[in-house]
Amino acid sequence: MGPHRVVERAAAGELPTWAEATEERREHMSRVAALLASWSAGLGVPEDERTRWVALAYLHDALRDADPEKLRGRVPPGLTALPPSILHGPAAAERLRIDGVEDGGLLRAVAYHTLGHADLGRQGHALYCADFLEPGRTGLRDEWRAGLRGRMPEALHEVVREILGARIRHLLETGRPVRPETMSFWNSLASEG
């Protein structure tokens, strides 16, 4: 069975009807899509699977500009206490599930694109990196990020670990909590050696 229609349309740059995304957000999605298209080709990902990678670029932030407090009631019970800025991932995944999308790897990649998760596959890792490394995001360690971008997609495994390590360090240094999903993401990468 091929990808769901919503996924196929997203891969062509068309957002779901329920999306709430500003023009600026859509530009971010396009830049993430360009990276995912290039990386998946570079890694030799089969054509039909590349559709799923590119679709992630348009689906992951589809609810990023919705009112977080409206999203809070639409995420699974274990995630209702998340900070406002993180709810849009799980909420978009739940909305896609309602649309009939059953692609577990894709739904997990959408839901956990900010927090990370031990069960993310290669496409989830790639989205995690593309979201952080896309060139339109500026003013945050630009040279370091350009360097990481230059090592993609071959160094996907090392790059995802570097980004995640930096994020966890930042949380620790600013005295903020680290979600168990994020720690288990780290452990899943670290134990692979």
Ligand SMILES: [Fe+2]
């Ligand atoms: Fe996001």
Ligand SMILES: [Fe+2]
């Ligand atoms: Fe994003």
